[in-house]
Amino acid sequence: MGWEQLSALVFRPKVAELLVNTVLLVAIGVPATVVLGVGGAWLVERTTLPGRGVFKVALAAPLAIPAFVASYGWASAIPAMSGLWAAVLVATLAYFPLVYLPALAAIRGLDPALEESARSLGMGSWAVFFRVVAPQLRLAVLGGALVVALHLLAEYGAFAFLRFDTFTTAIVVAYESMFAGPNAAALGLVLALLCLILLGAESAARGRARYARVGGGTPHPAETLGLGRLTVPALAAMVAVLAGALVVPLASVVRWLMRADAAAFGDVGIAALQTLGLALAGAVCTIAVALPFAWLAVRYPGRLSWLLEGAAYLASSLPAIIVALSFVAVTLAFAPSLYQTAFTVVAAYVVIFLPRALVPLRAGLSQVPESLEEAARALAVPPAAARLRVTVPLLLPAIGAGAALVALGAANELTATLLLAPTGTSTVATSFWSAASALDYPTAAPYAVLLVLLSVPAVALMFTHATGRTLR
């Protein structure tokens, strides 16, 4: 593709329209998720909100409903829902837990002494929140906001349902009309650029600041704020958010499930098995690739490991559609025998989900003292065997967590699977999508239920991680 053709495809009104849509979506959606996420975390953690124990779990639950299932729920209940505001509404309700969870973890880790000092110096509650608490939450919230923004850029199913055009939906349309042609590539380039801008903006906003408590001892538990007259509005807001994020989509799914054809359940079983196979393969391979990365990062921190890790994070912050398109192009050009094989799907899963495995593995490895391995070696065990017999068993929980997170992500993956799946393969996500696209809501319902069930364990893992309770 020459420069002229590329610039003709990039600099055209349609791309401008997509750019406006995408920028508006991020500019409205991200602050909305931050408000809901931080507000929700603050309410359940630091106030006397009635029922806050239940709300604490419930606010994480929307993560278990994939955005494209949530939008199916909304759109099949209110067919006229479409455009920017519908997209913002559904996406915000689907993604705010991505901010809520890190904010919750950060709030739990705050030292209330700082707030008390501020208060003793005469600050009011709001001032304390914005001038003392907010800066300490900045890193967690920025991280969450970045993840939300990347999700907004990468999401296909939810926005296709709501007739809202973003770069990702336009790339799928271009792919459907021209396969992996120049138009899809041009749109993909712009989308990749947007992701890089987001990553850059986030790391610039992050700055070099770090917050930590200095000194020994543990912080005493924080005082809870009496809500007083604000109790009712706070409760109402909480209930409204949860109704939109959980009740509407789930009620829709259940309503269609009641009308589903019993004969269709056989196909659901087949799709579930194929999904399981691909997801497990994805998990095993991602762990296999992540282990050396994590090992390097923990045991031999340096420029090389930093570069490798950065590359992994960068690749997986690109929308899956771009990863998939490049796999299509590369396999067709250089390895046609690998094209449309399970190998390619699994390789794409590795690229997309590597960080999900890296994070727990790094954490796990850094908790295994190297001295144990050295002790084993001192007892004349060869190094490789020492690694296998001492370190690997201690790593098993981290390996398990990483593998679970990858498998669950892969089981819900839509765009890359659509483009790369071998002929004759249908996963739960792709089957759901093909039924839902034909507006065959009842047929789609059992797959929707499965997609939700498949997401629950990952959300439970994330929740326990955020609230600092260990899984035992």
Add this chain to the structure above:
Amino acid sequence: MPSRLPSSARLRHFLVVPVMLAGLALAGCAGGAGGDDAADPDALVVYNAQHEQLTEEWADAFTAETGIDVVLRNGDDSELANQLVQEGKASKADVFLTENSPAMSLVEEADLFAAVDPSTLALVPEQFRPASGLWTGIAARSTVLVYNPELISESELPASLLDLADAQWKGKWGAAPAKADFQAIVSAVLATQGEDGARDWLHGMAENAVEYRNNIVTMKAVNAGEVPMGIIYHYYWFRDQDAAAEDSAGTKLHYFGNQDPGAFVSISGGGVLKNAPHADEAQQFLAFIAGEHGQKILGEGYSFEYPVASDVAAKPELPPLAELDAPVIDPSTLNGPAVIELMTEAGLL
């Protein structure tokens, strides 16, 4: 956290082993994953852009008759056509089935089709297949205007599809420009009005049309009163009426007739790939679809598309194909890539 750097030899040794292991694991588990979903190599591979349900019925009946297994790769007309062109000789496809003919022409022009068996062509009347004999029509569908009588009366309807580009119809009609179905209708506009005419019409459409994702969503929107009119193919409406009429009860159909581009009858095609690993079975499958059994599955089942071969009659609810007064267009002259280019230029893609 030890900060000492390893000697380079140790680093190498330590890097090589896990990386090799990872590579082995990747190859091993991908192979394992491939074991359960890569269908057996003897199965006939059909690149299927027709409705999944219809092709599955064909495949099951064909397997029951011949014992030959069939696997489908489902996608859209132009997606799969472009895919076949990019795959070229590497393609594992045996048969290509579409809903509309521009995608067939694309593959034909890339010289990827084998000649269809003369005995199969003999089953199909000449107007439903290209003169080249490199593929054949397997079904037909008529363009229709679906409208909501509560919002617009029959006497107010536009006389021609071309009128829908006029300013008075802004926001008054829906269509699914991203789908091959609609792109085939545009190819009829291009074939009858020439490039400039098609360009003007598409710019008018970009101004006027409410864009939906596919025919069903368009019909549903007309039914719900979101827009008064929509351009779709006939069988979606008949199919829904035959079921519970949930998405069409409040709508009626209008046929433009009069050889208008809006009366375009689109031919669904089937062809056998030149590089087909299972060429004989592929010809058998195509013969089956064009034969009486295959056409009856299409003509008598849920589909409501028009059969075009083996003298199988369409469902009695449908107006006879011969009376639709469609524009006469040789299916192999419909130019898919030019349509995509014009629609991209108009900002519809």
